[in-house]
Each structure stands twice: as structure tokens, then as C-alpha cells.
Amino acid sequence: xxxxxxxxxxxxxxxxxxxxxxxxxxxxxxxxxxxxxxxxxxxxxxxxxxxxxxxxxxxxxxxxxxxxxxxxxxxxxxxxxxxxxxxxxxxxxxxxxxxxxxxxxxxxxxxxxxxxxxxxxxxxxxxxxxxxxxxxxxxxxxxxxxxxxxxxxxxxxxxxxxxxxxxxxxxxxxxxxxxxxxxxxxxxxxxxxxxxxxxxxxxxxxxxxxxxxxxxxxxxxxxxxxxxxxxxxxxxxxxxxxxxxxxxxxxxxxxxxxxxxxxxxxxxxxxxxxxxxxxxxxxxxxxxxxxxxxxxxxxxxxxxxxxxxxxxxxxxxxxxxxxxxxxxxxxxxxxxxxxxxxxxxxxxxxxxxxxxxxxxxxxxxxxxxxxxxxxxxxxxxxxxxxxxxxxxxxxxxxxxxxxxxxxxxxxxxxxxxxxxxxxxxxxxxxxxxxx
Amino acid sequence: xxxxxxxxxxxxxxxxxxxxxxxxxxxxxxxxxxxxxxxxxxxxxxxxxxxxxxxxxxxxxxxxxxxxxxxxxxxxxxxxxxxxxxxxxxxxxxxxxxxxxxxxxxxxxxxxxxxxxxxxxxxxxxxxxxxxxxxxxxxxxxxxxxxxxxxxxxxxxxxxxxxxxxxxxxxxxxxxxxxxxxxxxxxxxxxxxxxxxxxxxxxxxxxxxxxxxxxxxxxxxxxxxxxxxxxxxxxxxxxxxxxxxxxx
Numbered sequence: 001x002x003x004x005x006x007x008x009x010x011x012x013x014x015x016x017x018x019x020x021x022x023x024x025x026x027x028x029x030x031x032x033x034x035x036x037x038x039x040x041x042x043x044x045x046x047x048x049x050x051x052x053x054x055x056x057x058x059x060x061x062x063x064x065x066x067x068x069x070x071x072x073x074x075x076x077x078x079x080x081x082x083x084x085x086x087x088x089x090x091x092x093x094x095x096x097x098x099x100x101x102x103x104x105x106x107x108x109x110x111x112x113x114x115x116x117x118x119x120x121x122x123x124x125x126x127x128x129x130x131x132x133x134x135x136x137x138x139x140x141x142x143x144x145x146x147x148x149x150x151x152x153x154x155x156x157x158x159x160x161x162x163x164x165x166x167x168x169x170x171x172x173x174x175x176x177x178x179x180x181x182x183x184x185x186x187x188x189x190x191x192x193x194x195x196x197x198x199x200x201x202x203x204x205x206x207x208x209x210x211x212x213x214x215x216x217x218x219x220x221x222x223x224x225x226x227x228x229x230x231x232x233x234x235x236x237x238x239x240x241x242x243x244x245x246x247x248x249x250x251x252x253x254x255x256x257x258x259x260x261x262x263x264x265x266x267x268x269x270x271x272x273x274x275x276x277x278x279x280x281x282x283x284x285x286x287x288x289x290x291x292x293x294x295x296x297x298x299x300x301x302x303x304x305x306x307x308x309x310x311x312x313x314x315x316x317x318x319x320x321x322x323x324x325x326x327x328x329x330x331x332x333x334x335x336x337x338x339x340x341x342x343x344x345x346x347x348x349x350x351x352x353x354x355x356x357x358x359x360x361x362x363x364x365x366x367x368x369x370x371x372x373x374x375x376x377x378x379x380x381x382x383x384x385x386x387x388x389x390x391x392x393x394x395x396x397x398x399x400x401x402x403x404x405x406x407x408x409x410x411x412x413x414x415x416x417x418x419x420x421x422x423x424x425x426x427x428x429x430x431x432x433x434x435x
Numbered sequence: 436x437x438x439x440x441x442x443x444x445x446x447x448x449x450x451x452x453x454x455x456x457x458x459x460x461x462x463x464x465x466x467x468x469x470x471x472x473x474x475x476x477x478x479x480x481x482x483x484x485x486x487x488x489x490x491x492x493x494x495x496x497x498x499x500x501x502x503x504x505x506x507x508x509x510x511x512x513x514x515x516x517x518x519x520x521x522x523x524x525x526x527x528x529x530x531x532x533x534x535x536x537x538x539x540x541x542x543x544x545x546x547x548x549x550x551x552x553x554x555x556x557x558x559x560x561x562x563x564x565x566x567x568x569x570x571x572x573x574x575x576x577x578x579x580x581x582x583x584x585x586x587x588x589x590x591x592x593x594x595x596x597x598x599x600x601x602x603x604x605x606x607x608x609x610x611x612x613x614x615x616x617x618x619x620x621x622x623x624x625x626x627x628x629x630x631x632x633x634x635x636x637x638x639x640x641x642x643x644x645x646x647x648x649x650x651x652x653x654x655x656x657x658x659x660x661x662x663x664x665x666x667x668x669x670x671x672x673x674x675x676x677x678x679x680x681x682x683x
Binding site: 011013014015038040041042043045046047049051052055058059062063064065066068109113114117123124125126129137140141143144147155156157158159161162164169170254256258259261 | 446447448449450451452453454455457458460461464467472475476477478479480481482493496497500525526527529530532533537538539541542543544546549551552554573574631632634635636637640670671673674
């Protein structure tokens with residue numbers, strides 16, 4: 001069977017952004033197997049030229065609505081690096097707390113709303129409301145709490161308005177932090193219940209493996225399961241590379257299949273995201289994060305891309321648990337209203353943080369008036385595009401026996417497992433089968 | 436009576452406004468009781484050519500996207516522009532301040548001439564097809580989304596404020612951002628956001644677009660009072676106000 005298969009998925013669904021899958025199999029021979037990115041490019045690096053240092057975050061936050069906090073933090077850190085600004089420990093802790101809210105929001109959205117329908121054999125989360133009402137309600141609740149958490153720290157859920165180079169424009173009150181902490185403690189059992197429901201259908205995830213280089217941040221001092229500080233490392237043993245040298249890691253190039261640039265380091269491609277962070281730092285997860293990983297048998301060195309979704313669940317549990325501790329630290333130290341004073345200067349700086357879907361790099365250069373003269377941004381999904389293509393090249397021959405529908409579904413699930421954010425990388429996803 | 440059929444489409448944008456629909460959280464369960472969502476690529480696999488209301492997010496930046504939008508318009512009775520990219524072009528219009536070849540070369544270097552990387556001048560949705568209702572903001576306010584949808588389902592004109600952000604900001608008793616030597620666009624920008632940014636001690640950067648008749652003279656007076664120039668104000672208007680129509 002399956003001597004001839006033609007798949008042409010134009011704009012893959014349940015995906016942030018636009019991507020296409022094209023497969024042609026004739027007489028059992030694979031003639032074409034492509035991951036294409038047709039998203040409309042938006043040219044942020046060109047548009048920020050001439051804008052002032054204090055407008056950069058407001059502009060580049062709009063690269064992505066789902067990881068706007070991450071883009072805002074990376075750009076703010078880059079501007080601070082360029083202008084030689086140091087932030088206080090309090091600012092650092094509040095920003096990390098803000099960043100964790102986005103990890104929970106994005107991971108809940110991705111696993112709960114976009115991936116779970118595949119595992120339950122449905123086309124969207126809507127039929128799941130009838131099929132698994134308790135689980136859906138818990139997912140919605142976790143998502144709502146993550147958004148309220150972002151609201152408190154970032155001023156709103158999407159596109160923060162509390163960050164400014166050098167500090168914060170507004171900080172929460174001690175009472176607000178106490179209330180948040182109480183809420184976070186209350187959702188721990190819900191998160192465990194969500195993990196158990198996903199675990200009950202986890203055998204629907206293909207046991208597909210392909211040896212892969214995984215890239216993420218790593219923080220050694222103190223050793224932390226980091227999303228925010230540290231240097232760039234590879235699961236192949238390279239690094240840490242200083243974040244100012246990220247261009248030597250990403251090695252971006254233009255592919256004719258894509259409006260988003262592609263990346264490679266030591267192999268033909270590399271992967272970023274929750275699984276990359278887990279593979280490089282998994283031993284540093286919180287106890288609950290480790291418990292979730294164990295529940296699914298996820299171990300360091302895993303090279304099954306579908307397990308990225310499991311790593312996301314482990315991280316969701318982790319960020320809640322470590323945030324409860326972080327709030328204790330903030331409350332013990334006492335919150336202070338800190339004033340920020342900035343004098344623009346010429347300079348170049350970089351910022352790097354982990355988006356929910358992988359490592360993100362921003363670099364800006366300013367003239368002495370503090371106007372941006374050059375920018376370079378490299379988004380996690382760009383870094384995964386080449387890896388998705390390489391996965392396809394191994395996945396299609398291994399799973400073509402499933403026939404057209406089965407293969408198409410498997411490829412869509414594979415793309416989704418990366419949690420691509422194509423508006424970030426530009427926007428993409430389509431699948432085409434040719435008969 | 437059958438439920439109205441709703442389809443959600445996205446063009447060049449960050450998809451953060453669609454996310455605000457998801458962010459209705461539990462309320463979204465109420466919403467799907469009163470409308471049938473028949474296409475929403477980001478959230479579901481189903482697709483349809485048969486819908487009454489089209490919600491369009493994003494700016495139009497390529498010829499092929501104009502054609503796609505025209506098809507959507509021809510299929511729907513009501514078209515809603517969702518969020519700043521759709522209503523006013525949003526930050527994507529900053530691109531129009533540059534030569535397009537320069538913009539492409541800046542991002543793609545020697546590969547800029549590859550045909551799939553082409554881009555045209557950024558347009559808001561109503562620069563391509565007629566729009567029936569606007570939900571402003573970057574991102575949209577999810578409460579306002581509910582208000583506009585409810586009004587349309589009842590056959591009423593959605594209530595959209597035509598007074599500046601300063602009105603809502605004063606009601607919140609915020610200290611004016613100009614007192615902190617910041618340039619805030621509150622005096623000329625359409626309210627409806629609850630002055631969310633100034634309430635976080637962050638200047639208004641204009642994501643909801645200008646009020647219908649901005650009081651330009653008053654804005655100039657504010658600049659004079661604080662020793663600032665109209666040029667300073669224009670620099671801040673570039674973010675969301677590039678090639679938007681009103682200029683000082």
C-alpha cells in the first residue's frame with residue numbers, strides 16, 4: 001500500500017502562525033517532503049532603526065502575542081547591555097517571576113488547547129469540553145491564573161507595560177504577591193491532575209526518535225533550571241558561549257522553503273524548547289517538575305520530539321513551585337519603590353532569554369543619542385525549522401505505511417509538538433499530499 | 436433561529452488579539468453557546484466557506500493577502516477588524532517609513548531578491564475592503580471584544596468611545612505622565628482601554644489610533660507647557676501612527 005501519497009496541508013491548523021506540509025510519494029519513492037514557511041514577513045529589524053532606546057521594547061513585544069513577555073525581557077536586557085545599565089536584585093526577581101507566568105500560560109495553552117485534541121482524537125478543544133469536562137475546566141483555570149499572574153507583574157496579559165530599561169515602572173504590593181502565592185499553591189493539585197489526564201492518553205504519541213543537538217541556556221552560578229540567565233550550551237557538549245556571541249551559534253541562513261530564516265550549529269540542524277532545556281538542565285528541575293517527568297518516563301538524552309510536550313508539563317509544574325519560593329524571598333526582603341535614571345550612550349548589547357518554545361536572541365546597536373542604528377533578532381521557531389525538516393525526512397519513510405491520512409496526521413502532530421510560533425519567526429504551516 | 440456562523444482569520448500580526456479571545460477563559464464556553472465558530476485556524480482543524488461574521492486580525496502586506504481578504508469579504512455579511520494591525524495597520528506600518536528594497540535588504544541581506552520574501556506597503560484592513568466594526572487596541576481588550584460581539588448579535592452599532600485616553604486616565608486619578616517628563620499620547624488617542632498603560636506608570640503609545648477629531652491645538656499646548664516640541668511628539672506617534680492619516 002501507500003505506493004502513491006500526496007499531502008498538501010496549506011496552513012496547518014492549531015498552530016501559531018502559517019506553515020505548510022508538502023509530501024509526494026510515487027510508487028513508494030519519496031519525491032518531495034517539505035516543511036514550508038509562507039508567513040508574511042514583518043521586518044522588525046528594519047523598522048526599529050531610528051527609534052529611541054525606550055521605545056524598543058514596545059515595538060518588538062509585537063513580534064509575538066504568545067511570548068510577548070519573553071520578547072520584552074530579551075529586548076530590555078539587550079538595551080541595558082548596550083547602555084551599560086545594571087538592575088537591582090528586586091527588579092531581577094520580579095522580572096523572573098513575570099517570565100514564569102508566561103511559561104505557565106503558554107505551556108498550558110499549547111498542551112491543553114492545541115496538543116490534547118490530537119491525543120483524544122478530536123479536531124479542537126471544543127469537543128473535549130463534553131468528553132473530558134473536568135480536565136478542560138482545570139486547563140482553563142490554570143490558563144486563567146497564569147494570565148492573572150501576568151496581569152499583576154506585566155500590567156496586562158499580553159505586551160507588558162511595566163518594563164523599562166534599568167528597572168520597573170510599577171511593582172506589585174506585598175498583599176498582591178501574597179494573594180498570588182496562595183493561588184499558586186492552590187493550583188498545584190490541578191496541575192498534577194492535568195498531567196495525569198495527558199498521561200492516560202500519552203501512548204498516542206509516536207515512539208519516534210532522531211539523534212538531535214539540543215541548544216538552551218545553562219546557568220552554573222548558582223546552578224538553576226534557567227529561563228533567564230546564563231550562557232548558551234549544546235547537548236553535544238559545546239559551550240557555554242556568551243550570549244553576546246549568539247550569532248556564532250545560530251548561523252542563520254535563508255531557505256527557499258521559508259520566509260523565516262533557518263539555523264544550524266554542529267549538525268545540519270538543532271532543536272530548542274522545553275525538551276532542549278530539559279536535556280541540558282533536567283537535573284535542576286523542582287521536585288514536582290521531576291515527578292512529572294518521571295510519571296512519563298522522560299529522561300535526559302531523550303530525542304523524541306513529541307516528548308517536548310511532556311517537558312512542557314514538567315516545566316509548568318516547576319515554574320509554579322519555584323515561584324512560590326521566589327515570592328517568599330521577595331516578601332522577606334521587602335518591596336522597595338526604586339527610581340530609574342538613564343543617560344543614553346552609544347553602544348551595542350545583547351539579551352537572551354528562554355521563550356516557552358526555546359532560546360531567543362536580541363541584539364541592538366545605538367548611537368550616542370540613544371537611537372537604534374541596527375538590530376538582529378533570532379527567534380526560537382526559526383531555530384527549529386531546519387530540525388522539523390530533518391525530522392520529516394526520517395519520519396515519512398518510517399510512517400508512510402499509515403497511508404495518507406495517518407501520515408498527514410502524524411506530521412501535523414510532529415510540527416505541533418515543537419510549539420512553533422510562526423508569527424515570531426515570521427508565520428507558517430500547510431500540508432500537501434500529492435497522488 | 437440558527438446560530439450565527441463565525442470565522443476568524445489572521446494576516447500579518449503577532450496573533451496576540453486572537454489570544455485575547457482564548458483569554459476570555461471560562462466565558463468562551465458561553466460564547467460558543469450563542470455562535471458557531473466554523474473556522475479558526477489557530478485553535479481548531481475545521482474549515483468552512485460558509486460564515487456570517489468574519490473576524491480579521493492582522494495587516495495586509497502582500498498582493499496575495501489582498502486577494503484572500505477580498506474572498507473573505509465576499510463570503511461574510513459582517514466583517515470585524517480585530518486589533519491595531521487590522522484597524523490602523525499597527526506597528527507594521529513603521530515599515531512604510533522606509534524604502535521597501537532597503538527594508539528587505541536590511542533583514543534578508545543578499546537573499547532579499549528571492550521572490551518568496553516579497554513585501555508591499557502595509558495596509559489596514561479597511562484600505563483593502565469595507566469594514567463593518569472595529570475592535571481597537573494592541574492587544575484588544577477582551578471585555579470590549581465581548582461588548583462589540585454582543586452589540587452586533589443584537590443588531591446594534593457597537594459603542595466605541597470617541598474621546599481621548601486622558602478622560603479615562605483622569606477618572607483613574609493617575610498623575611499625568613508629562614509630570615514625569617514623559618511624552619504620552621493620551622490627549623489624542625481613542626479611549627476604551629481604561630487607560631491601562633498610564634495606570635501602570637507607562638506612557639500611552641497610541642495603539643487604539645486617533646480619536647475622530649483629535650484636538651491638535653490642545654496637544655500643542657501641552658507640549659509648550661512642558662517645554663517639549665511637536666517633533667518630540669511626532670517621534671512617539673511613529674510607533675502606531677505611521678502613515679495613519681492624522682498628523683500634527
